[in-house]
Amino acid sequence: MLAIDALAQPSIVQAAPATGQTPPIGQGPATAPDAPAVLPEVVVTGSRRPKSLEGAQALDELSEGRISTYGAGSINEVIERLQQQQGGREFSIIVNGRRIGSLADLGELPAEALKGIEIYTPADAKRFGFSADKRLLNLTLKRDFRSLSLEDEVRAATEGAGTVVQGELRGVVLNGDRRLNGFARAQADEGLLARQRPGAANGDQPVPPGQSLLPRRQSYYATLGAGRPLGAGNLDLGLRGARTQNLRQTNGTTQQESLGGSSSINASYNNTVAGFQVTAIADVGRSDSRSRILAGDAAAGCTQCRLAQDLRTATINAGLTARAGGTVATLPAGEMRIDLSAQRNRARTTATDRLNDTVLRTGYATTSAQANVSLPIVAGSTPVLGFLGTVELMPSIDYNAIDGRGHVIGTNVSLSWRPSSALFVNASISRRGSLPSNEQINAPVQTLIGFTVYDYRAGALVPIEQITGGAPLAPQASLGINVSANYDRTIGKVQLNGNLGFSRDAVERPTVSLTEPSAFAERYFPDRFRRDAAGRLVSVDVRPFNAVRQVEESVTTALNLSGGGRGESTLNWNIGIQGQRQLRRSLRLGPDIPVIDTLTNPLSISTGVQGRQRWSGQLGLRTRRFGGNVSVSRSGGIRSTSVADPTNGVDVAPLVRVDGNLLMTLQSPGAAGGGGGRGGRWGGYRLELSIRNLTNARPRIRASARSTGRDRPSSIPGCSIRWAAPWRCRCAYRSAGEPTPDVPDPALPAVDHLR
Template sequence: MKRLGTTLAGLLAGVSPLVAQAQTTAPQQQPSNSPAQAPAQESDPYTDEIVVTSSAPRGAVQSDIPPEIQLNQADIRAYAVSSVADLLNELAPQTGSGRGSGRPVVLLNGRRISSFAEIRDLPTEAIERVDILAEEVALKFGYSADQRVVNFVLRERFRALTTELEAGAPTEGGNSTQQVQADILKINRDRRVNLDVKYQGNSALLESERNVLPTIGDGSGVNQAPYRTLVAPSQDLNINGSYARDLNAKLGATINGTLEVQQSEALRGLALSQVAAPLALPTDPSPLTASSRTITAHLGTTLNGDGLPWGNAWSWSIVGNYDRTSSNTITDRGFDAAGAARPADRGESTSNVGGVDALLRGPLFKLPAGDVSTSLRLGGSLSSFDSTAFRGGQPSDASLSRNIASSQLNIDLPIASRRRDVLQPLGDLTINGNVAVQHLSDFGTLTTTGYGVNWSPLKPVRLIASWTDTEDAPTTGQLGNPVIASPNTRVFDYRTGQTVTVTTITGGNPLLQAEKRHVMKLGLELRPSEKTDLSFRADYVTTRIRNDIASLPAVTAPVEAAFPDRFVRDADGDLVSIDNRAVNFAENNTQQLRWGFNLSVPIKSSLEKKIAALRAQREAERAAAIAGGKPLPPEGRAGLFGQQPGQNGQPGRPPFGGSLFGPPPAPPTGATPGGGGGFRGGRGGFGGPNGALAGRMQFSLYHTWYFKNQIKIRDGVPILDLLNGDAAGNNGGQPAHQIDAQAGFTKNGVGIRLGYKWQSSTTVFTGLNNTDRLNFGDLGTFNLRVFADLGRQIKLVREHRWLRGTRVSLGVSNLLNTRQRVTDQTGVVPVNYQPDLLDPTGRAVTLSIRKLFF
């Protein structure tokens, strides 16, 4: 007990000056379920005093739609991930959209950024708060309303060198992965400097290293398994740097540059089927290889400003980007009948895209219910795409260019407001309208129109309805990518019910047309209690796409009838080649409901409980002293435990020099307390629900239910019903149900996280008369990760200070080594659906060691 009291005394003595100063200069983080506009409550965990302020949190998104989810520093620490990109991946269930788009729109401190590369490698310790907002908020920043918005708010001061080593391998062996990363970040209020270097490597996994039925050639008896890769070896080197600073009080600028080099080489087996005389082959035949190398360079810049001549409430931003991507592929074609090597197919492409756009945001005029706000985006871009393909020694070239001028206008009109007492029985009601126009040099003028309603009839309830009509052109890559033929590719021929080895053709299709998309969304958000971090969300979305641009579907009889020129069969009816280049479907219709909830519960650390117990003991001693007329105990937190006696006649001092790791340095003039790294970096000190040692229990569950998924390929061709026996790919039909769940528990820097993904079974009818079928079983996989933040183990760090900022994580993906089971009508597993072909890696274990140098 004496040692415990001494430890706590030093701890409290070290952090109390920072906590006391933070109470007067820095607002406490609001609970993660509180709207950004709500008043914030500040509280010191060691006193009963509460200070109420009405200012919005720093970096909040100015919008009539509050965040659906807010994560504070303790919430973020509970995920135990390394970078902004890793955190966004962990938040995929919460940031997913029923509209089918990919990564959400990302903001930084409530402002636009040039691209995600600008912040993707920042360590999570530099994040103060994360806000997740609805898709409709994207309209206010000049984006389309098909992506959720994630706003990352960084701490005002932070500096660290972050290093990480990661290695992984499947439990069944065969290959391995490696990752090495180093990141330097310094944030000093108006300046941010970041440089990140990352290398990732992946070794090859051969068919012979898994339980895969051997592929036999044309009677020669050669087993091709040692010459085919299930996982191609690859390497990826990425260098990313950014610099940001405020040019004055109302203007900030950022520049970002990245360079990435990727390369891989896959083995595709032996070319025996192309050789008329196998004896002419070399004694040790070489497998066919398909190698690729891609170099990507990016340069982005952003200007963000506050205030315009006609109003200080307006803000503006200018974003510029330039991207250059060069790609080279080489695909072997084997030997001719005489045994001579055929010339390899080669594909080369270079893409250049440069663009700039400007955004104005602000209030137009006032109505009784609030300001009528608008955002106007104007932009333009120039792009070129050049490709050269060599097939059979014959060259073919494609050169495309596209110039785009675009504009988008969004207006929000408030109708009712509880706070302003305008039509109060309606609650808060805002209507929205938006229009976007694009003029493409090769496709003419395309338009997007939309409107919506944002209604909160009661404070815990919010309803959002929106309708959008969009015209989209195919990308220059979809139009002009080099045509590449890949031999020895396994596919399942639904028409014959057999697994066959064919040549697949990929590349651009210059005949693609623009697609037209109509989307309706009805959304519900519910927060039952302000005291509990619990939120429910449900989105019902219907989508109809005309001239849908998609890759060629699976080899079914209706698809082959609609695109007969894309399939080549020999005289026996066996499939020889498939042209998989993108096509236009006449129409695509989907209806789905996505609903789920998030729950986060604070957990007191062991230190907090000990502090509370000692505080209660001190109060009891004070009460007893007052009742007995005795002198009161010494005041102050250090006095609660006493001071260590001085040595050699020196005065006494707080234990451990006033803090856990020595006395804190004096902050610069105007500095905000709590801005450094490590323990001293979090507002609220060690204690409280958001303190450095605070824990969390988190749970999220999202269920997607598909009611309709139909594709009309062409007029006169039967409609493909992906929920009832048809398929658009080789992975079965559309699962009617999908579940994505996460659970996590962390306390005292030690935690565990468990993820679960599940999809229901599907059935696909095969054969010319749909007399046969393939049954795709349901699939559920668990991912487990345990971690220990050694820097938060007080006793351990006291004895080994070099462990400060160190975290060790052990992850297991596909914990139960589950693979989907696919069988035909007789219960037999087709060759192409062997478990080790569907998921070659299976269960894999990853160990990572991460160290921050503050």
């Protein structure tokens, strides 16, 4: 049987005879029944392009076989691979040519459920009400697909730390526009104690061996999704639930147990009414948490423990969103489009202090609305100015309010210019207001143990307690300027993508938190840091507050090349390099406090150090059977000087990190079982080996004083090399499974540095 896979192409029909009648395929003309022509059976499978995408030219199209070379286990992971290949830029996403309420449920579908992927320009994203600064990704699902897969993964470290075990179960049934899918994940993490990191010290004293550096953790997550046509539109439903348990201890005498859970249900309906795309979304959810601290001998089962903290928090929230967008007028330069949205959310939080028998109830309700207009100014057919290409103006206004706390109004004006099909330039200026969240305002005050921060007085990492909770915060106001240029071109079989961008963001009343002490912070905020009689740091109050002003400026650049064949057996590859340089980052914490240059004096040494420059690069090679990826990242070092005493400082060395993974398919999908029936095809088996931090890179801090020559190096305790060799197996009626490569984000300067 000859199969032709055609995308948005007409069916192939044999020429009709002179009589004008079209004979069945495989038979000769009706005028010669005694000598029929022997022709192979031709089956044409085509995916009709949605009307909303008619006239749009895709930048790239990924077939089912090409998608399989990405080695992804879910649709979410396919999108992550594409983002990495495209320089880390995010996409606007539609499914089967329509905008959906949420990708949360669909993203967990197996990658094999995809029939194809099309990538369109940011200009095409506006047809669906998206902004014009992100490219559009159209995910086309198979019409008839069933799959059930089981994935298991084990991770360990070469230098201490506990084993992480994770299992996933994923199933889906697709029948036309009807969908039913489920996903479940369970994970257990043994945590990390100080005896597994001998270098941790509290000043000159070693950290007690029973001190938790990372908690023991168990987590569970499940989601159930469904979709079906309803009238002329489509209804999508999602049900999600999660549960986590963390356990920390301090030298085996004090332990903290944190329990948390959440559940939610959401429904979205999409339809086209009088040429407008209309979406309605409703969601209801509940979350709860409990934090208990027991003081006593944990090794003895805590039979003599006393309860030092017992807090419970429960929040019920509900929301309703309506969105509509479409063409309202046809101008000489193109179609004028307007997009409107409105949202209402309510939350009710109950915090119970079981130790002191007190109950606090708080409410939180917000209203928001937004209007965007796409106004074409110049087109290629415009007289005189047509040589400029396409120019479009996109103004917008948004309104946000919290009941009883006031409101903010923001505006944004964006100008897009496309001088050619390959080059796209976008510039925008925005004045926006940001309201504090329910958690930032109403979270109960509580103490958390087992955190490690850098203490400038000790010149080392020290374990402390954190005081967390909500605070009365004012709205933020920001002025942002963004300019970006993107270049996309296909040269032969090579896809070239490059981008260059500049951004400046000035925020009035920014929300900040002090996570560790410095001579500067402790001088102006002494009540945030508590020390014992010997001067050792005991606790840090990390509750948020409003500073005065924060300014950030940066330049980003990226260049990516990708190529290969369109089939599943050919080699696909990608090479990419991305860079960011911070031009400015300053913060004024209070009206009478000097401005801090947080590039040279970060508020947090162990978590906030980024350096002025960050570079990363990736190389990926993939076929249906073999695949590999290598990523390298480098963040620049800094010297942080004390504002109170410029002769003292802290040096943080540059961080170079190398990560890689190899994967091999031991059995191709459909190779076992045979039979060809719906129940006779089984999935494949794949082995994956991932190594993180191959160069043993970890943030290294050296405290020094120029006058005394003091030189005390301190290495943030963390694992150097990880391996992950998961086996994965999928049983599928129509498709088989692929594993999930463990690719870290190379843009982060110190990922999981405590492991």
